[in-house]
Amino acid sequence: MKKYVPSLLVLALLAAGCGKEPTATAPAAAQPAGDIAAGKAVAESKCVSCHGLDGKGTGPDIPNLGGQKVAYLLNALNGYRTGTRQHAALQQLSSELTEADVNNIAAYYASQKAAGAAAAAGVADTVAAGKAAATVCAACHGSDGNSKVPGTPSLAGQHPGYLLSAMQAYKAGSRKDATMSGQVAKLDQVTMENIAAYFAAQTPVERDKSSAGDAKAGEPLSGKCGGCHGQQGHSADEKTPSLAGQDAQYLVKTMKNYRDGGRAHAEMKSMLAGVKDQDLAHVAAFYVAQAPKAAGVAKPTAGQQWAERCDKCHGAAVDNPEMVTPHLEGQPVAYLVKALKDYREGKRVQSAMHAMGAPLSDADIQAIAEYYAGQQPK
Ligand code: HEC
Ligand code: HEC
Ligand code: HEC
Ligand code: HEC
Structure with a gap:
């Protein structure tokens, strides 16, 4: 020295x-x-x-x-x-x-x-800690975030920022769902961030493509959605969910909720105002038909x-x-x-x-x- x-x-x-x-x-x-x-x-x-x-x-x-x-x-x-x-x-x-x-x-x-x-000292890794904490979510969302339950969204490859804000919204009660508010009630901030990191890091797989809509008929309507959700439903924005390869039943239910006031979000409400149920089924079919892609985790985990x-x-x-x-x-x-x-x-x-x-x-x-x-x- x-x-x-x-x-x-x-x-x-x-x-x-x-x-x-x-x-x-x-x-x-x-x-x-x-x-x-x-x-x-x-x-x-x-x-x-x-x-x-x-x-x-x-x-x-x-x-x-x-x-x-x-x-x-x-x-x-x-x-x-x-x-x-x-x-x-x-x-x-x-x-x-x-x-x-x-x-x-x-x-x-x-x-x-x-x-x-x-x-x-701990696992020192957000994804590994998230995996351990996410076992309680597996029955509905799949252990890797690829749900097989119709009506339940897949979480794999979704933006971590979106997953986190969704969990926070359920916890705060600004997004209402009896099942989910119970699921997140006891999760603290670190655990929610870890879970978001885990699901975001998983590779999304296609859901069952059978749906009540027609993907071709839905494509024109998707034109006004692409600016936020990406042309093929691959969002590049932290707070906007990707829609590609998501579950049809979930997409339709959610769009009706935005349109009819069951899920509060001003932009989504105005986007879907006056859109008929049949058109919602078509646009859902369009997104279901797109190959899902992980948003990618940009920072170290x-x-x-x-x-x-x-x-x-x-x-x-x-x-x-x-x-x-x-x-x-x-x-x-x-x-x-x-x-x-x-x-x-x-x-x-x-x-x-x-x-x-x-x-x-x-x-x-x-x-x-x-x-x-x-x-x-x-
Ligand atoms: C009542 C408990 C207590 C006593 C007594 C105490 N310390 Fe500390 N010390 C702490 C805590 C708590 C911190 C962390 C404070 C912080 O977050 O800045 C700390 C921080 C420090 C640090 C900074 C260390 C770092 O890694 O940044 C030094 C140096 C230090 N103390 C020296 C002393 C010395 C020398 C004495 C005796 C003269 C002393 N302390 C007495 C509790 C104590
Ligand atoms: C009993 C089934 C069930 C369990 C267990 C469950 N979820 Fe969910 N989850 C759902 C359903 C159903 C929805 C759709 C709710 C809605 O319409 O808002 C959902 C929605 C979500 C969403 C919003 C996804 C999106 O695309 O907006 C997130 C994030 C989420 N769950 C995370 C979790 C986490 C984390 C756990 C474990 C701590 C968990 N869920 C456990 C059924 C479940
Ligand atoms: C101005 C930007 C913007 C436009 C345009 C837009 N969206 Fe959205 N969309 C969002 C945001 C932000 C959210 C997340 C809102 C929330 O947290 O509830 C969202 C959420 C959604 C969801 C919920 C997904 C999930 O995983 O829960 C669906 C479905 C959806 N949008 C469909 C559409 C469709 C269909 C269109 C076109 C008709 C569209 N959006 C146009 C910004 C937009
Ligand atoms: C550009 C140089 C630089 C980089 C890069 C840097 N640090 Fe530091 N770090 C310092 C200096 C200088 C101090 C002492 C500052 C002070 O006295 O408060 C410090 C202090 C700390 C302390 C306080 C230690 C104590 O005993 O109180 C922690 C913790 C710390 N750094 C963690 C980190 C972490 C984690 C990273 C990476 C994410 C990082 N640092 C990157 C220069 C750096």
Whole structure:
């Protein structure tokens, strides 16, 4: 490891309380090497109840400090002290520490062994977690989302955004169906996102093509639907369902519901206003006859795939003692989830991390947290 010699300039900036936001590439503020024994004494009196003497968090939402980088620990403590990082208890505690205490305690915890990987951190994959949660849906929708029950929609290959919004609508009661509202009542956001990821990743197969309509007669009417649902019923929009290869009975029932007010949606209602039952059967037949195609999942589904992006900063480069980027391996799941949500929601401010966190869904965050929690610290 390269020795870091603090320059006068950096020390002067520190003394001036330079509150500039750290970036992954900016060198960490240099400090004189801390006194490990003195740091231990501070840890024993002020930190041990939550971080242990070895730095292992004593609760699921308390980060491990053992083996963390000095530069990062200093940066975090100074963040609490100056208020750029908010946490009532830590802000209070760290305000009671002198500059020397901070230095010493960072040196102490960095010198401790990192906690090991969390046992049973989880499956760390939205699709795999969704598959497990979707077993209760199989009787009606098929284990892979290809339903064989007339009147019940297939879910395989549908947009994850659409599947999620449909589940949320049943849960909120804005979409009414006695069966489905019961099915989703107890599902939380992460579980619904996981299930959506699972069904979206499955390959849709054709349904029974027999229907009361005539596909040729339905084609002209489908002309005004293609702008949203795609010419052949393959939607390119997150919130608009694909119709190709869907069940005829379900399509007809649903279109009647939009037309007659059983399912609320202004655009669909006006689209179908005044359309006769026979024409609905024809347009349904047209979509049933189209080959279904999966919408495709555009973002990583596994924590490990995300980590390939994160490790551009959190991977090997993290060993550079001048960088503030922390080690994530072996941190508790609940702590990582909280940290990522704090970045996403702007409660914890760091421009690089906010940009990374912004597009993450709750389920993505869960999978990433489970992945890193399950990794052995290097
Ligand atoms: C009451 C429990 C408690 C005590 C006591 C406590 N901490 Fe913490 N510590 C936490 C929690 C909870 C967090 C996570 C806060 C957050 O989300 O920002 C944390 C975060 C930290 C972090 C940031 C770690 C990271 O990965 O970002 C550092 C560094 C830290 N504590 C050091 C200390 C030191 C040094 C002491 C003693 C002077 C101390 N803590 C005492 C609960 C505690
Ligand atoms: C007892 C049978 C049954 C079970 C079990 C069931 N569903 Fe359904 N599901 C239906 C029916 C019927 C519909 C059509 C309801 C309507 O007209 O709104 C439906 C509709 C849906 C839709 C809307 C599809 C679309 O194209 O708009 C989604 C999403 C969905 N179900 C997800 C699930 C999930 C997730 C589970 C498991 C947690 C589940 N369902 C369990 C019968 C079932
Ligand atoms: C302006 C865009 C738009 C147009 C044009 C449009 N739709 Fe839709 N359609 C939607 C959206 C958005 C939804 C999802 C609404 C919801 O969440 O209830 C939808 C839902 C549907 C559904 C329900 C599918 C399911 O899986 O539950 C059917 C069936 C449907 N449309 C048929 C049609 C037909 C037939 C036409 C042409 C006559 C048409 N749509 C025109 C936007 C459109
Ligand atoms: C451009 C570099 C960069 C990238 C890419 C990056 N990070 Fe970070 N990350 C940082 C820096 C710098 C910090 C320290 C910020 C601070 O002090 O709040 C950080 C902090 C964190 C923390 C807080 C750790 C703790 O102990 O409190 C978590 C969690 C995290 N990153 C996760 C991720 C994940 C997950 C990804 C990928 C989706 C990612 N990061 C991508 C630079 C990066």
